[in-house]
Amino acid sequence: MKSIESATLFLQSCFDEKGLPEGYTEKNLLDLYSLSADPSFAANLFKIATTIRDLNLGSSPWWSAGISAITPCEIEPSCTYCTFFTRSAAEIEDIVAAAQAIASLGIRHLHLSGGSRLATEGAAFSGYDSQMIDLVSAIKDAVDMEIEVNVGPSLTRKGVRALQKLGVVAVTSSLEVFNSNLFERYKPGDSLSGRIRLMEICEEEGMPIRSMILVGLGESDEDRIAHLIFLRRFSMLRHxxxxxxxxFPNATAGGVRCSPWPVARLIAVARLLLPTIDLGLAAGNSPDDLPLWWLAGGGNQVLGASVSMRVPQGKGTGEGHVITVNERVAVHNKMQQITRYLDELGLTPIFLK
Ligand code: SF4
Incomplete structure (x- = not known):
């Protein structure tokens, strides 16, 4: 039976840069997670999580940026909660122009994300291997930036190797929800096994991995903790x-927006399990979530600018300053707003060199 006393004792045993002590159990983590629904207990968990973050990653957030909808999504039927995919391909020249505009802000880290075309292993390139190789080559020719790639389970081993040669610093494979029934219900055209396989390929090839968890789809606390424990097996996991x-309006999944509280608590438990990993915020969060994220041991990457290749010029997404690149591309610069939010936490964001 869980008790505050035993969970507190366990939490105290995590109090160094290594996070969890040897011999921890899934139940230890589940107890911590469920007890942290009580804000007074969560305060203890957050304190230890932030200490582990500071010991391993320091206390300086650093700027990154993203360009989304770079590839059409060919998943059919599409995921029932998603309305942010595009069915048309963006021009390489426009994506390069967006990358140059982001670089002009001083940002040196870029993640490229797009829809999926399921890849099959074989002699030839498959999925989006060739498109990503061409795109990364073109961006690398134009700007000096670290590049991460996220096109779902659309890359083969050959594609991963080619991207590694081009200097790509991470490939994303997001499992989203670690419950195969929920995955099939909400992502009926997608492949959980394909996503796990891509992580395994990256692990075997020495390619750094970036992954994502979607909180609030209907998964249990057990699913959330099992997801974190599963990810811990990947030594190449970096983000x-x-x-x-x-x-989202018009998404067939329906449902109610998830509170920031279970997300923050899960970040804190993730910090114990994954002490050196960058734990960031993704879709469904906004700059208003930054204080709780930081308080819970999140860090250290912050998204300063974004471009969606499906949003017409002048209509960036969310708050911030819109920089028009051309008639088809606009960069949404949130650095001013985020700098103010971080400053009010006593933090100063830095640029990668
Ligand atoms: S695979 Fe990604 S982009 Fe495509 S429908 Fe699903 S969530 Fe949207």
């Missing part, structure tokens, strides 16, 4: 981002 479920 884990947490999405907060939001029922």
């Amino acid at each position: 884990l981002r947490f999405s907060r479920f939001i029922p």
Whole structure:
């Protein structure tokens, strides 16, 4: 039976940069997670999580940026909570122009994300291997930036190797929800096994991995903790981002927006399990979530600018300053707003060199 006393004792045993002590159990983590629903207990968990974050990653957030909808999504039927995919391909020149505009802000870290085309292993390139190789080559020719790639389970081993040669710093494979029934219900055209396989390929090839968890789709506490424990087996995992479920207008999934509280608590438990991993915020969160994220041991990457290749010029997404690149591309610069939010936490964001 869980008790505050035994959970507190366990929590105290995590109090160094290594996070969890040897011999921890899934039940230890489940107890911590469920007890942290009480804010007074969560305060203890957050304190230890932030200490582990500071010991391993320091206390300086650093700027990153994203360009989304770079590839059409060919998943049919589409995921029932998703309305942010595109069915048309973006021009390489426009994506390069967006990357140059982001670089002009001083940002040196870029993640490229798009829809999926399921890949099959074989002699030839498959999925989006060739498109990503061409795109990364073009961006690398134009700007000096670290590039991460996220096109779902659309890359083969050959594609991963080619991207590694081009200097890609991470490939994303997001399991989203670690419950195969829920995955099939909400992502009926997608492949959980394909996503796990891509993580395994990256692990075997020495390619850093970035992954995402979607919180609030209907998964249990057990599913959330099992998801974190599963990810811990990947020694190449470098980034884990947490999405907060939001029922986008016109999405058939319906439902109610997830509170930031279970997300923050899960980040804190993730910090114990994954002490050196960058834990970030993804879709469904906003800059308003930054204080709780930081307080819970999140860090250290912050998204300063974004471009969606499906949003017409002048109509960036969310708050911030819109920089028009051309008639088809606009960069949404949130650095000013985020700098103010971080400053009010006593933090100063830095640029990668
Ligand atoms: S695979 Fe990604 S982009 Fe495509 S429908 Fe699903 S969530 Fe949307």
